[in-house]
Amino acid sequence: MNEIIGYIFIVAGVVFDFFGCLGLVRFPDLYNRLQAATKCVTIGTCGIMFGVFIITGLSPSGIKALLIILFLILTAPTAAHALARGAHKSGVKLWEKSICDKYEEDAD
Amino acid sequence: MRFLRWLTGLIILAAILIWIFIHPFNFLVRCLYILLLCSFLCLFRILKGPTAADRAVSVDILGILIVGFCAILCLATGRPWYLDIGIAWALQSFIGVLALSKYLEGRSFDE
Amino acid sequence: MKTKIVLFIVAFIVWLGLTWSVELLSLIVGVGVAILVAFLTSDMFTPLRNKTGFVSKVPEFKQPVRYLWFLYYIPVFLWECLKANFDVAYRVGHPDLPINPGIVKVKTQLKTELALTFLANSITLTPGTLSVDVDKEKGYLYVHWINVKDKGVEGATRIVVEKFEKILRRIFE
Numbered sequence: 001m002n003e004i005i006g007y008i009f010i011v012a013g014v015v016f017d018f019f020g021c022l023g024l025v026r027f028p029d030l031y032n033r034l035q036a037a038t039k040c041v042t043i044g045t046c047g048i049m050f051g052v053f054i055i056t057g058l059s060p061s062g063i064k065a066l067l068i069i070l071f072l073i074l075t076a077p078t079a080a081h082a083l084a085r086g087a088h089k090s091g092v093k094l095w096e097k098s099i100c101d102k103y104e105e106d107a108d
Numbered sequence: 109m110r111f112l113r114w115l116t117g118l119i120i121l122a123a124i125l126i127w128i129f130i131h132p133f134n135f136l137v138r139c140l141y142i143l144l145l146c147s148f149l150c151l152f153r154i155l156k157g158p159t160a161a162d163r164a165v166s167v168d169i170l171g172i173l174i175v176g177f178c179a180i181l182c183l184a185t186g187r188p189w190y191l192d193i194g195i196a197w198a199l200q201s202f203i204g205v206l207a208l209s210k211y212l213e214g215r216s217f218d219e
Numbered sequence: 220m221k222t223k224i225v226l227f228i229v230a231f232i233v234w235l236g237l238t239w240s241v242e243l244l245s246l247i248v249g250v251g252v253a254i255l256v257a258f259l260t261s262d263m264f265t266p267l268r269n270k271t272g273f274v275s276k277v278p279e280f281k282q283p284v285r286y287l288w289f290l291y292y293i294p295v296f297l298w299e300c301l302k303a304n305f306d307v308a309y310r311v312g313h314p315d316l317p318i319n320p321g322i323v324k325v326k327t328q329l330k331t332e333l334a335l336t337f338l339a340n341s342i343t344l345t346p347g348t349l350s351v352d353v354d355k356e357k358g359y360l361y362v363h364w365i366n367v368k369d370k371g372v373e374g375a376t377r378i379v380v381e382k383f384e385k386i387l388r389r390i391f392e
Contacts, residue, residue: 007135010180014139016304017176021146022121023311024153024169030161031363032320033153035349036307037169042344043304045176052179052191060239061182064191067236068175071198077343077350078336079168079205084351084363086212087161099321099367114314195237 006055013047016040029095030087038080042072136184143177164208171201227257288389295386296341303346310365321367322351323375325360327384334391341383348379 020040027033046069053065094101128141150173153166178194230253238245310317329335332355339350339360347365354360362379369375 010136010139013176014142016308017146017173018142019304019308019311021149021169021173023307024166025149026311026316027318028316029320030159030165031322031349031351032318032365033162034165035347035363035365036311037165038349039300039303039344040307041169041172043300045172045179048176048179052183055183061188061191063236063239064195065179067233068179068191068194068198071195072172072175073344074340075198075202076172077340079202079209080343081339081350082206082209083161083164083168083212084349086209087159087164088351090161090212090214092159092161094322095320099319100370101322111314 002057003055006051006053009047009051009054013044013049013051016044016047020044030092031084031094034080034084038076042076046072134184136180139180140177140184143173143180146173147177161212164205164212167208168201168205171197171205174201223257223261226261227253230256285390288386292386292390295382296344299341299345303344306346317366319366320364321370322361322363323367323370323379324372325362325376325380326372327358327360327376327380329384329387329391330358331391334387337391338380338383338387341387342379345383 017040020037023036023040024033027036049065049069049072053062053069056062056065124145125142128138128145131138131141147170150166150170154163154170157163157166175194175198178190178197182188182190182194231249234249234253238249327335327338329338335353335355339353342348342350342360342362349363351361351363360380362375364375364379368378
């Protein structure tokens with residue numbers, strides 16, 4: 001029974017990973033790609049890790065999987081935030097059909 | 109025109125997925141194949157990305173994907189030390205991406 | 220000294236979780252590594268006095284109400300994450316790419332650094348938004364929004380920030 005629930009979590013995680021990487025290819029500019037990829041791939045990998053935790057139970061592997069979940073949820077948004085700020089300061093423009101860019105207006 | 113391009117890509121992806129699912133392997137190996145396909149999509153963006161920042165984003169995503177890859181390998185082969193590789197890779201990838209973003213911003217590393 | 224002892228205990232617990240053995244040798248090595256980590260990194264966690272003489276405020280963590288609000292915050296956050304994933308999957312799979320992006324400015328009431336970090340991380344993992352930069356003095360956040368519904372400051376604040384800010388203010392301030 002535990003194995004079936006764990007496999008369901010793993011399949012959900014792999015499907016979310018796939019959608020995230022598809023967004024990385026399809027979206028037109030850097031910020032949209034960063035949004036799709038960061039959200040989907042982080043939660044997808046956390047789903048895979050939760051599946052591993054359910055299958056192995058409270059063993060060394062399970063504790064390590066929980067530690068990886070905590071670490072990924074804390075660090076992946078920080079990395080995305082740093083990359084977006086660095087890209088904007090290095091002069092990457094938004095998509096040409098964007099609505100507004102308040103950060104560009106306030107930069108001077 | 110855009111719809112035609114979308115349809116072509118959909119057909120190619122569906123062909124790859126069906127090819128993965130008719131192979132007579134077990135369940136976890138199929139998951140590994142799909143993650144491998146995701147890694148190839150990341151590599152495509154690294155090849156094509158117009159600016160350096162796009163490539164940095166792809167490297168970040170590839171690092172997180174490899175952590176998931178290690179977890180499924182741990183289940184498929186039954187060797188628990190693959191999860192240690194996952195922890196080390198997650199730490200190292202995060203620090204590497206922070207260094208890349210500082211470089212993009214044009215600052216030195218010790219700020 | 221107090222931060223060093225707390226850091227030592229936390230590092231030793233993480234070591235026990237990672238090795239998961241109670242042999243004498245691994246325990247001795249763990250104590251050594253935990254002492255090393257506590258002495259090397261303790262000055263990162265003490266409140267520093269910066270150039271203008273401003274001491275950053277450390278929140279009080281002794282009231283149990285804060286932990287209850289934190290327990291309430293976790294399911295809210297996970298539910299928003301799940302909604303964000305389905306939203307992104309819908310936008311990626313649609314043939315016409317229904318996106319409408321832009322960077323908007325929102326205002327926040329939170330002051331401490333820990334609360335601002337949690338707010339920025341929550342904004343990044345929830346539907347359609349990604350925090351780009353923080354203006355700490357004036358209390359502004361710049362947010363990239365994949366489907367802009369309101370360009371003004373007040374409207375964007377009401378939609379993006381408010382549901383987390385109410386809970387985070389009770390936890391950290």
